[in-house]
Amino acid sequence: MGTRRPGLPGEVERGAAGTTDVVLREGGGSWLTLPRSVGRAATTGLLTGLVGLVLAVPTAAVVLLSGRGWAAMWVVVLWMESAAVAVGFAGGLASACFRAHRITFSPSSDGPLMVRVVRGLRAGPWRAGEGSIRVRLEQVIEEPCGDDPNPATTVVSLRVIRDDSDIGRAVLPQGTDVPRLGAALEEALGSSVVIELHVRRKTRPRVTRRANRGGFTGISGAGGYSCGGGSGGG
Known part of the structure; x- marks a missing residue:
């Protein structure tokens, strides 16, 4: 197109x-849609990342209390944060595309x-x-x-x-x-x-x-x- x-x-x-x-x-059907959509998707990803962080805190506490150590706790938190940001970004971008x-x-x-x-x-x-x-x-x-x-x-x-x-x-x-x-x-x-x-x-x-x-x-x-x-x- x-x-x-x-x-x-x-x-x-x-x-x-x-x-x-x-x-x-605004900008629909033009290449201006792309940076605007990516920017909004990134914002959505950051917001879902904050939600993921809230959910990661009690999970991290459970990992520490189970005696698995700080390294395991940070791995769990990192995976949860990455998943939350990725889901939010992909969802925001898909919404703009469809x-x-x-x-x-x-x-x-x-x-x-x-x-x-x-x-x-x-x-x-x-x-x-x-x-x-x-x-x-x-x-x-x-x-x-x-x-x-x-x-x-x-x-x-x-x-x-x-x-x-x-x-x-x-x-x-x-x-x-x-x-x-x-x-x-x-x-x-x-x-x-x-x-x-x-x-x-x-x-x-x-x-x-x-x-x-x-x-x-x-x-x-x-x-x-x-x-x-x-x-x-x-």
Whole structure:
């Protein structure tokens, strides 16, 4: 697969052969994916290494108490740490390789619509777009309740759906212009793909403060009083 310029989630790109790409993850389908994926896998490996270290401490104590000596203890700790780091790194890298980074649509003039999924740097096979293919933009707006000083927040996600199953999904960056993105998708994909916009509003739970006998101020409201419910629209 040729090198592509880095794309941002939600971007619509036209290929040289007339294909249309919907980017799901930053840098998806380009060589920029590789160092980013390796870096995240290394971070995952370090985190699992810390977990392995916590588990290795009681194991090391058991080895020492059994009278096998310090050398045997360090061998056991080293093996446990190495295994934890290797599993975390391999799992993080595999997750990046198998995660969908972009969806490619065939040119509308080439007959029936064909779709393929790009995972990491590898493009999957072209598959006929059997049934309806939909690109759904979901916008969830969470509004403050009462005197909550925090501003409203918006989360926008993009889903590519075939036969009621997701073949790709991504959370788009803050500030994404949803109507503009929907218009760009409709223009690029034409009538062969249904573009849907779902907007749902909900109210952030009220946060109340209460003082206990010792003067400590606690925060409640996660499972208690809520200022209101949610509403949706399509």
